[in-house]
Amino acid sequence: MRVFVAGASGAIGRRLVPQLAARGHDVVATTRSPEKLDSLRALGAEAVVMDGLDAAPVGETVATADPEVVVSDSPAQAAAYGAPFFTSRQLAISAP
Secondary structure (H helix, E strand, O other): OEEEEOOOOOOOHHHHHHHHHHOOOEEEEEEOOHHHHHHHHHOOOEEEEOOOOOHHHHHHHHHHHOOOEEEOOOHHHHHHHOOOEEOHHHOOOOOO
16 A cells, blocks of 8 residues: 655654555655655655645645555645545554
8 A cells, every 4th residue: 555654754653654664555755854865765665855834745745646545643734635644643553
């Protein structure tokens, strides 16, 4: 399954991304910081820079990623995602 994880360089994303990748999911992970791209790639994700507070780039980034599921803690942006949307609180995330 193709999973889009917004804010993947944060505390939750750093745990979630490798778990998804280990289970065979195709993960697209976003960060606001270009300096964090390599660390997201090392976790097994396709890494993308995105400002989650700017609706137009969010919509473009998600459309390009074409995910089946979106994980984000920004419900205000949910309309831009166009895919099933989950917050990290809705997911069972265990420490690695």
